[in-house]
Amino acid sequence: MNERVDFRSDTTTLPSDGMRRAMADAEVGDAVYDEDPTTNRLEAMTAELLGMEAGLFFPSATQANLGGIMAHCGRGDEYIVGQLAHAYRDEGGGAAVLGSIQPQPLPNDPDGIIALDAITSAIKPDDFHNPVTRLLTLENTYNGLPLPEDYMRDATELARSHGLATHLDGARMMNAAVGTGCEPSEISGRFDSVTLCLSKGLGAPVGAVFAGPKDLVDRAKRLRKMLGGGMRQTGVIAAAGIYALEHNVSRMREDHDRADRLSEIFRDCPELGAGEARTNMVFLTPDGVDMKEFTSFLAERGIITGGGHGKLRWVTHLDIDDEAIERVRRACKEFFGR
């Protein structure tokens, strides 16, 4: 009966026919010798888009963040990071395990901000007892929320005034750019380096780009090799990234509109505790609703959602159309009997 509509994540998108054609037609060479023209093009166009000198294609944003953090920090150095940030909590502890880099996690406010005074007091003095604090890492979007522009300005200026480098985990920063109406480079340009994920809302099946100054990117390239991310005829997958950047950025507005509509639908059912849409995400904190019963009811109607810690997360993306939103509306009406 129902085709499944999957709201768990924008990572579930399947490559479109046009993207698959671009992949099939990609001109390729050995990327480890820098001879893959499609990968070189993706790296150059991403660097330009993000206002950086150079770009480097990685298999995943996790590896791009790790290679980037390791390019900034040496063994025994320290990076400051939100304690709910992906680059601290959701990457297997890579910086500590593989990079011997000590994380200094700090609390994230609900809007993703790390308080400036917390950053200041976490920066270690120049004292042989202490690790050397090298890097501040921020995340944008954070649970779908774009970081406020003045916060990014103040936090990066603060870091710089203490001699720290700055890295943006911008896995979903295209959603932030589209959501706030600013140029991507206005976001990433405040940072020394940035990671952009191609396989979230951009809809590519695989890949990420790390971008920054040329000497830093060269260091990251050696580290990528060490981490096993030096790949060969990557044009086949880089072509999907190029296609994504050319076709799937401005259309993110549709995802954000649909997230708005989802949030309205949910707010008709106050028990669901719906928050406002945050770019392409909506969070529910249900109260007095049996979550398991609700999600099973939805699943029977082909609607898949995810979550945890008492919350349900709904993510809109390329494979969620208007009909999928209407299906959610009907299911909620039926479930709550109104």
Ligand SMILES: *Cc1c(COP(=O)(O)O)cnc(C)c1O
């Ligand atoms: C998904 C995500 C990553 C990791 O991306 P992968 O390509 O899945 O490794 C990193 N940071 C943030 C903020 C993410 O959402």
